Amino acid sequence: xxxxxxxxxxxxxxxxxxxxxxxxxxxxxxxxxxxxxxxxxxxxxxxxxxxxxxxxxxxxxxxxxxxxxxxxxxxxxxxxxxxxxxxxxxxxxxxxxxxxxxxxxxxxxxxxxxxxxxxxxxxxxxxxxxxxxxxxxxxxxxxxxxxxxxxxxxxxxxxxxxxxxxxxxxxxxxxxxxxxxxxxxxxxxxxxxxxxxxxxxxxxxxxxxxxxxxxxxxxxxxxxxxxxxxxxxxxxxxxxxxxxxxxxxxxxxxxxxxxxxxxxxxxxxxxxxxxxxxxxxxxxxxxxxxxxxxxxxxxxxxxxxxxxxxxxxxxxxxxxxxxxxxxxxxxxxxxxxxxxxxxxxxxxxxxxxxxxxxxxxxxxxxxxxxxxxx
Amino acid sequence: xxxxxxxxxxxxxxxxxxxxxxxxxxxxxxxxxxxxxxxxxxxxxxxxxxxxxxxxxxxxxxxxxxxxxxxxxxxxxxxxxxxxxxxxxxxxxxxxxxxxxxxxxxxxxxxxxxxxxxxxxxxxxxxxxxxxxxxxxxxxxxxxxxxxxxxxxxxxxxxxxxxxxxxxxxxxxxxxxxxxxxxxxxxxxxxxxxxxxxxxxxxxxxxxxxxxxxxxxxxxxxxxxxxxxxxxxxxxxxxxxxxxxxxxxxxxxxxxxxxxxxxxxxxxxxxxxxxxxxxxxxxxxxxxxxxxxx
Numbered sequence: 001x002x003x004x005x006x007x008x009x010x011x012x013x014x015x016x017x018x019x020x021x022x023x024x025x026x027x028x029x030x031x032x033x034x035x036x037x038x039x040x041x042x043x044x045x046x047x048x049x050x051x052x053x054x055x056x057x058x059x060x061x062x063x064x065x066x067x068x069x070x071x072x073x074x075x076x077x078x079x080x081x082x083x084x085x086x087x088x089x090x091x092x093x094x095x096x097x098x099x100x101x102x103x104x105x106x107x108x109x110x111x112x113x114x115x116x117x118x119x120x121x122x123x124x125x126x127x128x129x130x131x132x133x134x135x136x137x138x139x140x141x142x143x144x145x146x147x148x149x150x151x152x153x154x155x156x157x158x159x160x161x162x163x164x165x166x167x168x169x170x171x172x173x174x175x176x177x178x179x180x181x182x183x184x185x186x187x188x189x190x191x192x193x194x195x196x197x198x199x200x201x202x203x204x205x206x207x208x209x210x211x212x213x214x215x216x217x218x219x220x221x222x223x224x225x226x227x228x229x230x231x232x233x234x235x236x237x238x239x240x241x242x243x244x245x246x247x248x249x250x251x252x253x254x255x256x257x258x259x260x261x262x263x264x265x266x267x268x269x270x271x272x273x274x275x276x277x278x279x280x281x282x283x284x285x286x287x288x289x290x291x292x293x294x295x296x297x298x299x300x301x302x303x304x305x306x307x308x309x310x311x312x313x314x315x316x317x318x319x320x321x322x323x324x325x326x327x328x329x330x331x332x333x334x335x336x337x338x339x340x341x342x343x344x345x346x347x348x349x350x351x352x353x354x355x356x357x358x359x360x361x362x363x364x365x366x367x368x369x370x371x372x373x374x
Numbered sequence: 375x376x377x378x379x380x381x382x383x384x385x386x387x388x389x390x391x392x393x394x395x396x397x398x399x400x401x402x403x404x405x406x407x408x409x410x411x412x413x414x415x416x417x418x419x420x421x422x423x424x425x426x427x428x429x430x431x432x433x434x435x436x437x438x439x440x441x442x443x444x445x446x447x448x449x450x451x452x453x454x455x456x457x458x459x460x461x462x463x464x465x466x467x468x469x470x471x472x473x474x475x476x477x478x479x480x481x482x483x484x485x486x487x488x489x490x491x492x493x494x495x496x497x498x499x500x501x502x503x504x505x506x507x508x509x510x511x512x513x514x515x516x517x518x519x520x521x522x523x524x525x526x527x528x529x530x531x532x533x534x535x536x537x538x539x540x541x542x543x544x545x546x547x548x549x550x551x552x553x554x555x556x557x558x559x560x561x562x563x564x565x566x567x568x569x570x571x572x573x574x575x576x577x578x579x580x581x582x583x584x585x586x587x588x589x590x591x592x593x594x595x596x597x598x599x600x601x602x603x604x605x606x607x608x609x610x611x612x613x614x615x616x617x618x619x620x621x622x623x624x625x626x627x628x629x630x631x632x633x634x635x636x637x638x639x640x641x642x643x644x645x646x647x648x649x650x651x652x653x654x655x656x657x658x659x660x661x662x663x664x665x666x667x668x
Contacts, residue, residue: 098397101443106483107422108401108443144649145396145634251643254665281638284631288444295443299397302637309639310629313469317628323667331641338644 005207011218012210013196016077020051021213022160022188026121029209031158034090035123036083041069043083045090048123055080062168062349064358078124078192081168082348086129086277090120091153092136094301098149098284102294117149119156125186126164127179128171128348132277133159134185138340139280158205161186165229170349172239172362178346180233191226198226239352241362242369243343247334249369254326258367263322265357270303272351272359273328278344279303304328329361396634399441399486400426405461407481412544414467414512416453417476419487420460431459433494434519435625435653439633440464441486445475449630451516451652452490456523462487465515465547491633493653495520496623500595503621504532506587508608510580510600511540514547516625516652517599525558535587539565539580543573563587581607584615591616597653599625606664609656622656624663643668 006012014022023033027049035048038055048054054077061068062081072079097113125133133154140150164171164180173179182189187206191198198218201207218226273279283302288295302309304327310317318324336344345361352360406418419440421427432438437451448470454463468477476485497520505524509517517536524534536555540546543566552562563583565576576583580600596612598605605624612622628647631637640647643662645654662668 098395101441101486103443103484106480108484108486110399110401110486112395112398140636143635145636147636148395247644251661254662254668280636282631282636283639284447284637286444286446292444302631302639304638312627312629313467318667320667327641327668330643335641335644339641339646 005211006201006215006217008201008204008207011198011200011223012215013198013218013222014210014213014215016192016195016197017051018213018215019077019190019197022209023048023050023123025209025212026158030119031121032118033121033123034087036078036080038069042067043069043080045083045085045087051077054078054124059166060168062170062353064170064352064360065355066358067353074194076165076192078162078190079166081164081166081171082126082129082350084275084350084354086275086348086350087122087125087133088136088277088279090122091133091157092140092150092280096149096299098297098299100294100296104293117152117156119158120153121158121160123160125159125161125182126348127161127182128173128346129277130159130161130182130185131176131178131346132348135278135340135342135344135346136280138342139278142340158209159186159188159202160209161189161202163189163191163226163230164233165192167233167236168349168353169238170352170360171237171347172241172349173347174234174237175239175241175362176243176343176345176347180237181230191229193222193225193229196222198222239349239360239362241333241345241347241365243333245369246343246365247330247337249365250330250334253368254330256368258364258370259322259326261367262325262359262364263320265359266321266325267356268305268307268321268324269356270305271354271356273303273305274301275350275354276332277346277348277350278332281309283309304331329364333361333365396488397632399439399447399488401484402462402487404479404481404483404485407479410465411512411540411547412542414465414545414547415477416463416465417485418454419462419464419485421487422484427460430462430490432456432462432490432519434497434523435494435516436490436492437516437633437652438462438464438487438489439491439630440466440472440476441488442472442475442479443486446472447486447631448472449491449627449633449648451625453515453518454522456519457526463518465512465518467512489633491648493649493651495597495625495653496655497523500597501530502532504590504594505534506537506584506589506594506596506612507535508537508580508583508596508598508600508605510538510604511545512547513598513600513604513625514538517597518548520597521555521560525555525560528559532593533561534559535561535563537563537565537580537583537587539567539578539583541567543570561587579607580604581611584608584611589615589617591618594621596622597625598623602626602664609663618657619660620655620657623653624656625652626654627652
């Protein structure tokens with residue numbers, strides 16, 4: 001007789017419909033399920049109740065500057081690649097009140113914002129996005145100061161990861177070693193096969209989440225099929241990013257002609273930074289009442305492509321698109337390493353897909369590497 | 375496949391120690407407001423909470439974030455004596471929304487303060503050396519705690535020279551203190567870009583003051599704060615005198631929203647000005663310093 005719950009690091013198989021039991025269990029233990037769902041012609045991340053909210057039978061095609069959903073005949077819940085949103089919006093919300101202040105006779109009273117930090121269960125986290133969470137962990141928790149807002153959300157998260165069986169044309173995770181297989185940092189990791197899910201147990205919490213779900217140990221045959229599926233995805237990856245000469249290559253080419261060339265195409269719209277799962281920049285807004293006696297301070301996502309991002313008295317440090325694109329790319333693929341010991345890119349390809357003019361950072365890096373004869 | 379840089383696996387996060395919220399300001403009382411130059415005043419602040427006041431320490435070159443409800447928050451270096459950390463001087467020029475709002479406040483009003491932040495002037499590394507302190511305009515403010523600290527421990531340093539300049543005589547800071555600094559054996563050389571009818575001193579840009587002194591390059595450290603264009607030429611003059619790159623320290627400024635490395639605004643190449651800066655060693659940032667629009 002098998003035990004009620006599988007041991008950690010074991011692989012089991014469950015019938016597809018049984019995933020609903022896992023969902024119910026998670027919800028019953030207080031988690032809000034966040035998962036992929038179809039909305040406005042895209043697969044977005046939002047609160048889901050069950051299997052019926054997942055994009056069953058949908059897939060996406062992605063190219064630089066292009067994203068389209070398509071129906072497929074395969075009855076797959078996770079037969080698509082990453083959409084425009086990432087888990088960043090739940091751990092590092094786009095708007096977050098920091099505190100409120102009241103002023104009475106010149107005296108200030110500061111009150112911490114009392115907003116809830118729900119326990120999220122992330123359903124369907126891809127390997128690249130899981131690495132992105134690891135990168136933001138370093139940004140918000142790895143330094144001298146820790147962001148308590150991020151920490152509260154992060155500590156509670158349950159991660160149900162999914163191995164990619166299909167790569168988008170803009171994916172390049174294999175170049176960075178961030179995918180397509182999920183290797184760690186999850187509670188449960190699924191590989192979707194036609195009739196079953198192969199489930200790897202990553203933690204005690206993951207094991208516990210399978211309580212009440214009918215499961216069997218995975219056979220070598222199941223595991224082989226799961227491995228093959230992920231290998232197929234890896235084989236589909238066409239884009240590559242060479243990183244062995246970074247960050248130095250970028251630092252050596254701060255005056256490269258390519259920056260002018262890409263600046264002529266870049267709209268400085270900031271889409272790439274908003275869809276990027278690691279971009280973390282924020283600004284702060286104060287909303288005061290008309291008398292000026294109270295104010296709410298809110299942190300909102302910002303972007304280094306915004307003109308005023310670098311404003312100091314007397315003007316902007318980076319007034320040109322050339323300088324802003326250079327800042328973004330040299331940070332993401334260069335100085336990020338000096339700052340956090342890791343690159344800021346996970347190869348998810350979102351910045352390529354969601355760039356309105358289809359700028360491809362892997363191409364830009366290649367072009368910057370080319371010697372220019374003056 | 376080419377994996378050049380390490381990409382460690384994401385870790386399941388352990389319940390972290392709940393650290394205090396670094397974005398929360400604490401109320402501080404405006405004890406005094408002293409005009410120090412045209413459009414520039416020194417605001418002396420004192421934390422309202424006695425425990426916070428007793429705990430607070432800063433080092434020369436560090437800064438605080440001053441918060442004015444409804445207006446915003448700005449990074450201002452502490453310009454007062456580090457040996458008296460209960461009273462915190464902030465020399466502020468009216469330049470933007472927050473500083474103009476601050477200028478309208480009166481003694482007895484409160485502002486929000488959090489800090490201190492940033493990397494200070496390397497007093498330990500420069501002990502025993504001769505120091506050339508070079509400031510332009512309000513750039514003297516973050517250097518004042520350094521000068522006061524040197525005066526307290528004057529014997530620990532060799533020759534100390536201050537080269538200071540501003541646009542006009544009315545823009546010079548702390549002129550009433552120069553005599554005292556000179557008595558304490560800190561040489562003060564002053565220049566202005568544009569004199570007025572009473573000005574009898576030197577006219578010209580700050581880096582030219584280097585021609586008034588002689589330095590022993592191996593024994594000298596340069597510490598400078600001012601407009602970047604000024605610091606560029608200060609570095610030029612220092613290097614021309616064979617002062618090593620790693621003996622030059624400069625204090626930089628960038629837009630700053632959080633001061634704790636979360637907001638991303640103050641990045642300067644590999645550094646965050648709020649963490650590795652504002653005081654940076656020139657040898658470390660040489661490839662980036664002076665790069666156009668960087």
